[in-house]
Amino acid sequence: MPSFDERTFIAALRGIANHPAARGLGDDAAALEFGGETLILTHDVMVEGVHYLASQDMADVAWKLVATNLSDLAAMGAQPMGVLLGHMLGRDDAAFIEGLRQALTVFGVALLGGDTVGSGNENTPRAHGLTAIGRATHTPAPSRSGAQIGDIIWLSGPVGAAMMGFEAVRDATGEPSGAFRRPVPLLDEGRALAPHVTAMMDVSDGLLLDATRLAEASGVTLSLDRMAVPLSAPEARRDDALRWGDDYQLLVTIPRGVEPPIPMHAIGTVVAASDVPLLLDGQPPALGTSLGYEHGT
Ligand SMILES: Nc1ncnc2c1ncn2[C@@H]1O[C@H](COP(=O)(O)OP(=O)(O)OP(=O)(O)O)[C@@H](O)[C@H]1O
């Protein structure tokens, strides 16, 4: 086991991330004011065996690396500009480059640079890093910390498709798996929502965990209606789908009475902070159960 889990490590980093652009390491990306504009900067890593299966097509892995980073830009209402790739050489590098080319073409983003290394040992799981750079289309760029008591909580679409897709790939069932292999960042949606939201984030680690993070950042409690969450999985898997992650929907809060500018699903309301940041059908989630994906736990 690592010496720190993800949450503890990021909390320790907060002590040295004092620049205002870091936003206290509380948002999906940094927001750096520069030359009259706001640059939005994010970096995500994918690891073989953690984020993708060793059997997967490397073109899909490259696509997902781009898409997950662009999803963090979407959550800030940003327009992507370019990326820097950190690449560890290994099997199927030509396929990786083809998947990278496809994603950059589809999302209209430039490859600006990066770094390439060997693993040193072919049994070492591979890791792939990507930095994505965008420009804010609405300032201040939305944060996770602005939710207000009384706001309505909205979700851009269903959760559960990535979980089902993962199981299809893992078990080689031939069932649809595109949501897991090739997620699509909601860039247009993020830009449309940015001027209207009090808070916004993308849902990467599971709806319940990410909703908890938004609540904690905003100093409120999020009260979710379990059955109002749209599902792209069998109803019997609802509780798993609310926790699994990888769906890259946008989770936002908007003042009551304001209609979202795009179709969204109302899934709850923001209430005054209580001793728990999240209520599910009025109840705190059972103690000791996982709310989503956390590294190092
Ligand atoms: N190693 C690190 N160094 C500096 N900042 C970090 C590091 N790891 C995480 N952070 C920051 O902590 C915050 C939370 O990170 P987290 O990875 O949960 O967000 P995210 O990128 O939206 O999630 P995901 O990785 O699931 O896409 C972000 O602001 C991120 O920039």
Ligand SMILES: Cc1ncc(C[n+]2csc(CCOP(=O)(O)O)c2C)c(N)n1
């Ligand atoms: C092989 C395999 N097993 C499990 C999962 C599920 N998973 C892993 S990390 C993560 C959250 C996003 O990661 P991060 O927080 O690092 O951005 C999720 C949902 C997967 N994708 N692949």
Ligand SMILES: [Mg+2]
């Ligand atoms: Mg995010």
